[in-house]
Amino acid sequence: DGGIxxxxxxxxxxxxxxxxxxxxxxxxxxxxxxxxxxxxQGLRLIYYSQIVNDFQKGDIAEGYSVSREKKxxxxxxxxxxxxxxxxxxxxxxxxxxxxxGYTFGSGTRLTVV
Amino acid sequence: xxxxxxxxxxxxxxxxxxxxxNCTYSNSAFQYFMWYRQYSxxxxxxxxxxxxxxxKEDGRFTAQVDKSSKYISLFIRDSQPSDSATYLCAMSPxxxxxxxxxxxxxxxxxx
Numbered sequence: 001d002g003g004i005x006x007x008x009x010x011x012x013x014x015x016x017x018x019x020x021x022x023x024x025x026x027x028x029x030x031x032x033x034x035x036x037x038x039x040x041q042g043l044r045l046i047y048y049s050q051i052v053n054d055f056q057k058g059d060i061a062e063g064y065s066v067s068r069e070k071k072x073x074x075x076x077x078x079x080x081x082x083x084x085x086x087x088x089x090x091x092x093x094x095x096x097x098x099x100x101g102y103t104f105g106s107g108t109r110l111t112v113v
Numbered sequence: 114x115x116x117x118x119x120x121x122x123x124x125x126x127x128x129x130x131x132x133x134x135n136c137t138y139s140n141s142a143f144q145y146f147m148w149y150r151q152y153s154x155x156x157x158x159x160x161x162x163x164x165x166x167x168x169k170e171d172g173r174f175t176a177q178v179d180k181s182s183k184y185i186s187l188f189i190r191d192s193q194p195s196d197s198a199t200y201l202c203a204m205s206p207x208x209x210x211x212x213x214x215x216x217x218x219x220x221x222x223x224x
Contacts, residue, residue: 041216102203104158
């Protein structure tokens with residue numbers, strides 16, 4: 001079955017540490033996205049990539065970094081510069097045109113301890 | 114002003130009720146409209162998709178778009194406890210890969 005796999009499902013991080021969230025898709029989608037979801041704030045776009053080796057900042061990119069070395073993979077690194085990293089992180093992909101909607105992964109819950 | 118406005122709820126209804134979920138938007142260029150359902154601690158899943166104005170029905174779900182009023186709705190007939198989730202509207206103008214999401218409405222259907 002085609003889909004998006006995010007791992008791990010739960011992640012705990014000590015303050016001052018960088019962590020990387022994994023996102024892999026086998027849908028042959030060109031575009032991939034990272035969102036952050038906080039209660040009452042909806043989905044906020046962190047980074048997106050429309051093609052391999054290229055990506056753009058979203059609305060809240062500060063403290064995050066990404067790479068897109070393969071079409072299937074779009075990992076997100078939450079750096080120590082991110083002041084409030086505890087959140088639910090969602091990865092999504094699309095064929096590259098928003099009119100067809102996005103397919104989402106099941107999310108990673110990151111908690112800073 | 115946000116491009117897409119959605120009441121966060123929660124909306125609590127008894128089993129069997131008709132539910133109406135709504136979003137308003139400000140960008141008249143939006144042409145593609147979607148509804149996503151998100152269960153707790155899960156990713157959103159695409160529920161309904163409509164293009165331009167009109168209605169679309171799928172089982173107990175009906176999506177309605179009124180472009181003249183910049184207003185979209187999702188109706189759920191014969192609501193079930195399994196419909197308890199957060200419902201997000203999303204929309205897109207043509208020729209772009211960007212989706213603009215509402216903040217989501219939390220629905221609770223009690224037996």
